[in-house]
Amino acid sequence: MIIDDQHYDIIIIGTGAGGGTLAHRLASSGKRILILERGDFMALEEQNRTSVDVFKRERYHAPEQWYDQDGEPFAPQTNYAVGGNTKIYAAALLRLRDRDFTAVPHQGGLSPAWPLGYSDFEPYYSEAEQLYQVHGNWGSDSLGHDPTEPEHSQGYPFPAEPHGVLEQDVAAIAAQGLHPTPLPLSLTRQDDDPTGDSQVFGIDLALKHGNVTLKTNARVTALHTNSSGQVVKAVEARIGDQAFLFLGDIIVLACGAINSAALLLQSANEKHPNGLGNGSGLVGRNLMKQSLTAIIQRSQPNSGTFRRSVSLNDFYWGDGEFDFPMGHIENIGGLLQDVIYAESPPVLSVLAKLMPGAGLAQLAKRSIGWWAQSETLPDPDNRIRWNGKKLFLDYKANNLEAHDRLVYRWIEVLKAVDGPRGGPYPRGEVPIQVVANQCGTCRFGKDPATSVLDLNCRSHEVENLYVVDSSFFPSSGSVSPALTIIANALRVGEYLAAR
Numbered sequence: 001m002i003i004d005d006q007h008y009d010i011i012i013i014g015t016g017a018g019g020g021t022l023a024h025r026l027a028s029s030g031k032r033i034l035i036l037e038r039g040d041f042m043a044l045e046e047q048n049r050t051s052v053d054v055f056k057r058e059r060y061h062a063p064e065q066w067y068d069q070d071g072e073p074f075a076p077q078t079n080y081a082v083g084g085n086t087k088i089y090a091a092a093l094l095r096l097r098d099r100d101f102t103a104v105p106h107q108g109g110l111s112p113a114w115p116l117g118y119s120d121f122e123p124y125y126s127e128a129e130q131l132y133q134v135h136g137n138w139g140s141d142s143l144g145h146d147p148t149e150p151e152h153s154q155g156y157p158f159p160a161e162p163h164g165v166l167e168q169d170v171a172a173i174a175a176q177g178l179h180p181t182p183l184p185l186s187l188t189r190q191d192d193d194p195t196g197d198s199q200v201f202g203i204d205l206a207l208k209h210g211n212v213t214l215k216t217n218a219r220v221t222a223l224h225t226n227s228s229g230q231v232v233k234a235v236e237a238r239i240g241d242q243a244f245l246f247l248g249d250i251i252v253l254a255c256g257a258i259n260s261a262a263l264l265l266q267s268a269n270e271k272h273p274n275g276l277g278n279g280s281g282l283v284g285r286n287l288m289k290q291s292l293t294a295i296i297q298r299s300q301p302n303s304g305t306f307r308r309s310v311s312l313n314d315f316y317w318g319d320g321e322f323d324f325p326m327g328h329i330e331n332i333g334g335l336l337q338d339v340i341y342a343e344s345p346p347v348l349s350v351l352a353k354l355m356p357g358a359g360l361a362q363l364a365k366r367s368i369g370w371w372a373q374s375e376t377l378p379d380p381d382n383r384i385r386w387n388g389k390k391l392f393l394d395y396k397a398n399n400l401e402a403h404d405r406l407v408y409r410w411i412e413v414l415k416a417v418d419g420p421r422g423g424p425y426p427r428g429e430v431p432i433q434v435v436a437n438q439c440g441t442c443r444f445g446k447d448p449a450t451s452v453l454d455l456n457c458r459s460h461e462v463e464n465l466y467v468v469d470s471s472f473f474p475s476s477g478s479v480s481p482a483l484t485i486i487a488n489a490l491r492v493g494e495y496l497a498a499r
Ligand SMILES: Cc1cc2nc3c(=O)[nH]c(=O)nc-3n(C[C@H](O)[C@H](O)[C@H](O)COP(=O)(O)OP(=O)(O)OC[C@H]3O[C@@H](n4cnc5c(N)ncnc54)[C@H](O)[C@@H]3O)c2cc1C
Pocket: 013, 014, 015, 016, 017, 018, 019, 036, 037, 038, 039, 060, 077, 078, 079, 080, 081, 082, 083, 084, 085, 086, 088, 089, 090, 091, 092, 093, 094, 218, 219, 220, 221, 254, 255, 256, 257, 259, 260, 263, 339, 435, 436, 437, 438, 468, 469, 470, 471, 480, 481, 482, 483, 485
C-alpha cells in the first residue's frame, strides 16, 4: 500500500453532477482539493451524441456485474468517466415541482416531505441554471407556460431552442388544451461538444485552480476511520495495480446513489459493523429509480438525431379522472442517438412488425419517441445489498397504477394528434439495469434514527463525511434528478467553503 505524501483539506470521490459541481464550487476557496474518479476522460467521439456508429448498447453499461434480487447478473447502465453519467445524459435540467418537497399522497402510498422546502433550494436552482447554461423559457413572455413550474427568482440564462421537427405535433398537443413547454436543456453552444455536463461546467473549471488535483482511473475501495469511528482518516483507492491511501480532513462521496451506498456498506468496521454511518440501518435502503416507459409514435421521415425539446406536466398531479400524481412526459431525442435505441429492443421489434422490411436505423428515422416518467415511492425493501463479494439490487417497482394511467393518457393524446392514420403505439418499460435516475439510498433528515445524512448532507455518525450525489433524496419526484443534485451540491459547497 502506498501512502500519498500530500494531506488534503477535501477529498471528493466521483465527478458526476454532484462531485463535479462541488469541485467547481469549492475550487476558488483555495482549499487543497483532491478529486478521485474511477473512470477516465471520455474521447470526444465517444461523447458525440449524434454519431450512430458510436452508439452501441455497451456505451451505456459499465464493464461490471451487479445482481438482481434473484441473483441474476446484469451490466448496470452507468457511466464511469470524468463527468459521470452527465457525459451521456440528455441534459434536460428541470426543477422538482414545489409540492414535491411536501408530503404528497400517491395512489401507491405517501411520498414523504423533504426536511427543507422548495424555497430553501430555489436560490441554488437559479445558480445551477446559470452555471449549466440552461436554455429554457420562464415568465410571461414564455412560449408555452407549464402550470406546474415553480417560481423562479431568475429567468433562464438562455432562451429555449425551437422544437424543430416536433413543431406541428406540439401545436396539435397544445390544441387539446395542454401545455407542452420547451424542455430546459444545458447547452454549451459549441459545435463539437454541444451538451453541457459536469466535466465542462464543473471539473474543467475546477482544474484551472492550482489547489485542485484530479486523479483518474482511481477507484475508491474503502474508507478507513480512526479508532473511535468518528472520523474518516484515509481513503483507499486502486490506481492501476497499486493500492493507495489518501489522507484528508473532509471526505465527500459523490459516486452516484448506488455506488456511494455500496462504498459505505463495504467500509464496515468494528465501530460501524453494518456499514459506515449505518447505525440507522438505512444506508442503501429506499432506492428509487422512477418508472420509465418509452412510447413510439410513427412519424414522417426525420434525421433520427435531433435533441429532446418538449416537456409536459399537465398530468403531473393527476387529471380529472385520477386524483393522484401521474408524472412527467418528455420527448425522446432522435431515436438513433437516444438511450431507447440501446435499452428497448422490444419496442423496436414491435415497430419492426409495423414496418416490415425496414432496418432498425430506418425505423428510428420514421419515429418519434416519448418518455412517460413517474415517481416511485421510498420502500426500505428496495435496496442495495453487499454480501462481501457481490452487489445486489433488491428492487420492485411501485406506484404503478399512476404510471400506467400516465402512459394510457399520453397515448390518448397522441391518438388525437395523429387521427385515424396514427397508432398503434408500441411501448416498452425499462429493465432493472437502467438505473439512470437512481436516488434515495442515504436520505437526509433531522433525525438520525430515520435518516443517514443531516441537513448539510453530512453523516449523522461520522463527522467529516458528506454525500452529495442523489443519495440524499427522500423522494424521487417525477422529473429527472440532475438539476436537483447540482443545486444541492452548490448548497452543500457553500456550507463547506465556510466550514
Ligand atoms: C442515458 C442517461 C440519460 C439521462 N438523462 C438525464 C436528463 O436528461 N436529465 C437529468 O436530470 N438526468 C438525466 N440522467 C440522470 C443523470 O445523469 C444522473 O442523475 C446524474 O448524473 C447523477 O449524478 P451523481 O453525481 O449522483 O452521479 P454520477 O453522475 O453517476 O457520477 C458518479 C461518479 O462517481 C464515479 N465513481 C463511482 N464509484 C466510484 C468509486 N468507487 N471511486 C471513484 N469514483 C467512483 C463515477 O465514475 C462517476 O463519475 C440520465 C442518465 C442516463 C444514464
